[in-house]
Amino acid sequence: xxxxEAHVALNLIEGVGPVRARSLLEHFGEAPAILAxxxxxxxxxxxxxxxxxxxxxxxxxxxxxxxxxKRIQDFGCHVLxxxxxxxxxxxxxxxxxxxxxxxxxxxTAKDKNGVAMVxxxxxxxxxxxxxRKLAYQxxxxxxxxxxGGARGIDTAAHQGALSAKGRTICVLGTGxxxxxxxxxxxxxxxxxxxxxxxxQFPFNRNGDRQSFAIRNRIVAGMTLGTVVVEANLTSGALxxxxxxxEYGRQVFAVPGRIDSPRSKGCxxxxxxxxxxxxxxxxxxxxxxxxxPGSNRPPSPGETGVLPTLELSATEQKVYDALKSxxxxxxxxxxxxxxxxxxxxxxxxxxxxxxRVVRQLPGKLFVRNR
Numbered sequence: 001x002x003x004x005e006a007h008v009a010l011n012l013i014e015g016v017g018p019v020r021a022r023s024l025l026e027h028f029g030e031a032p033a034i035l036a037x038x039x040x041x042x043x044x045x046x047x048x049x050x051x052x053x054x055x056x057x058x059x060x061x062x063x064x065x066x067x068x069x070k071r072i073q074d075f076g077c078h079v080l081x082x083x084x085x086x087x088x089x090x091x092x093x094x095x096x097x098x099x100x101x102x103x104x105x106x107x108t109a110k111d112k113n114g115v116a117m118v119x120x121x122x123x124x125x126x127x128x129x130x131x132r133k134l135a136y137q138x139x140x141x142x143x144x145x146x147x148g149g150a151r152g153i154d155t156a157a158h159q160g161a162l163s164a165k166g167r168t169i170c171v172l173g174t175g176x177x178x179x180x181x182x183x184x185x186x187x188x189x190x191x192x193x194x195x196x197x198x199x200q201f202p203f204n205r206n207g208d209r210q211s212f213a214i215r216n217r218i219v220a221g222m223t224l225g226t227v228v229v230e231a232n233l234t235s236g237a238l239x240x241x242x243x244x245x246e247y248g249r250q251v252f253a254v255p256g257r258i259d260s261p262r263s264k265g266c267x268x269x270x271x272x273x274x275x276x277x278x279x280x281x282x283x284x285x286x287x288x289x290x291x292p293g294s295n296r297p298p299s300p301g302e303t304g305v306l307p308t309l310e311l312s313a314t315e316q317k318v319y320d321a322l323k324s325x326x327x328x329x330x331x332x333x334x335x336x337x338x339x340x341x342x343x344x345x346x347x348x349x350x351x352x353x354x355r356v357v358r359q360l361p362g363k364l365f366v367r368n369r
Contacts, residue, residue, distance in 0.1 A: 005069060006031030007081045011100045012063045012202055015052045018096040023047045024056075035059060071203045077104045077176055088112070088222040094247055098200035098218060102176040104188075105196035110167060113290055114144035115283060116219045116244070118237040119153025119229040124262050125363075127153055127230030130254055132160035132349045134227065137280035139166025144195065146171065146223050148215055149188065151181050153229045153237070159342075162190055163350040171222075172199035173215035174207040216240040224287055225250035227277055231265030238265050241274070250286050252277040311356070314339065318347040319356060319367070327364040 001009075010016055010031055016024075024034045027045035034042075034056065042053035055062070072079060080087045080101040089112055091097050117135055119127060131153045135145045139161035147154040149170040161168035170191045172178070176199050179185045188197050200218065201211060216236060220226050220243035228251070231237040241251050253274040256263025270276050277283060311319060321336035322328045334344050348365060351357040358368050 001032050001035070003031050003083070004079060004081060005065065006035055007100050008068060008072075008079055008202075009035060009059060009063055009065045010056075011200070012065070012068060013055050013059050014062070015055050016099075018099055020047055020052060021099045022096075068202060071177070072102070075104075075177055075203070077102050079103070080107070088114075090224070091218065091222040094217070094221040096217070097221070101198050101200060102202075103196050103198045104176060105192035105194075105198075107169070107196050107198075108167075110142065111144045111146075111169065111195075111222075113142065113287070114146045114169065114223040116146045116223040116226040116240060117153070117157035117229060118147055118216075118219065118226060118231075118240045119157075120231050120235045120237060120262060120265075121150050121152040121154075122262075123152040123156075123230050124256075124260065126256065127254075127262060128156045128345070129349070131156035131229040132163070132346065134229065134254075134277070134280055134283075135160030135168070136164040136166075136349060138283065139164040139168065141280070141284065142166070143284075144169060146219055148173065148212070148219055148240075149180075149184060149191075149197070150212075151184075153231075155184060155187065157229075158187060158191055159346045160349065162194055163346055165194075167195040169195045169222075170197045171215050171218045172197065172201070172207075173212035175199065175201050175203045175205040177203050178206065180207055212236060213239055217243045220244040220249060221247055223249065224290075225252060225283065227252040227254070227283060228266050228269060228274070229254045230256060230262050232261050233264045233268060235265050238269070241269055250275065252283055252286075254278070311351070311354075312347075314343060315347050315351055315356075318344055319351060322357065322365055322367050327360060327366050330363055330365065333365065 010021055023046045028034045039053045039057040042048055042056055082092055086107045135157040139145055144167040145157055145161035146169045147157040158168050168191055174180050191197050216239045220240050226241055226244040228237050228241050244251050251274040253266040253269040254277050317337050321333045334341050352359055356368055357365050359365055
């Protein structure tokens with residue numbers, strides 16, 4: 001058994017979390033030695049009690065390592081440990097880094113400049129559009145957008161980054177073979193092709209309140225800062241923000257309407273010291289040493305020049321659905337194009353960022369040319 005396989009086995013043992021695993025690795029030096037140790041030897045390691053020692057000593061009775069390794073191979077993902085160069089360096093620095101990461105797609109050195117974007121599952125149109133625009137702007141200048149793949153703000157953040165042809169990473173609160181929410185199956189495929197889908201959980205692990213909180217710590221831990229776009233006072237996004245604060249990372253919050261419950265969590269974060277975020281520049285200015293203005297490619301908003309006149313087939317269809325000179329509602333665009341509302345919304349955002357289309361008050365759209 002090699003070290004990577006031993007890490008996978010340890011991750012499958014009930015009661016052996018990241019903190020205990022770190023203690024065991026410090027004591028025994030390598031993962032295979034932990035699995036080969038007796039219960040008496042295991043009890044000598046700091047923080048290891050009787051139940052945990054017994055579970056590790058008898059791991060072969062409860063863990064089907066061969067089946068898990070076959071699932072990894074058949075699914076087409078790979079496993080990273082902290083000894084791998086592409087394991088996120090910022091994640092190594094937290095006190096409980098994941099023992100293993102199951103990854104579909106690839107992590108790269110560019111992902112060290114990642115920013116988390118999170119928010120409520122139940123959100124408003126304002127929140128969705130704001131998340132998409134911010135993610136687009138960040139991805140456009142080379143920032144990797146990291147989120148949790150959930151409904152609402154998470155999904156919008158991934159979509160915005162992909163619209164900018166940038167990198168995005170989805171951190172799951174389930175096993176890597178479980179698609180949750182189910183409607184994001186296609187989105188997860190696109191993310192894996194343009195970044196990575198990853199998790200610390202083994203195959204077939206369903207999500208629950210605990211696993212999603214564990215996922216949130218990875219989102220916060222592997223990024224430079226966390227942006228909360230829209231969240232009520234009980235939103236799980238605030239857990240991510242709290243982790244970011246605990247890890248010494250910057251927290252940003254997007255303000256909303258003062259009478260909207262969906263923005264109460266963001267306003268509370270701002271009161272507690274989070275940086276108010278009105279645009280990507282508010283985020284980038286905190287990391288000027290990484291993204292100095294002179295080194296960043298100018299955005300379309302700064303230059304007034306289209307980055308490209310080439311439109312995708314979907315963008316062209318949505319553009320054609322806009323009346324040539326008249327203001328058009330999004331519902332009219334959906335009917336004329338025959339495309340799903342989510343597809344139309346993402347395409348309109350991309351067209352707007354390319355300055356082909358302009359959005360007017362009242363959610364009306366008009367061609368720029």
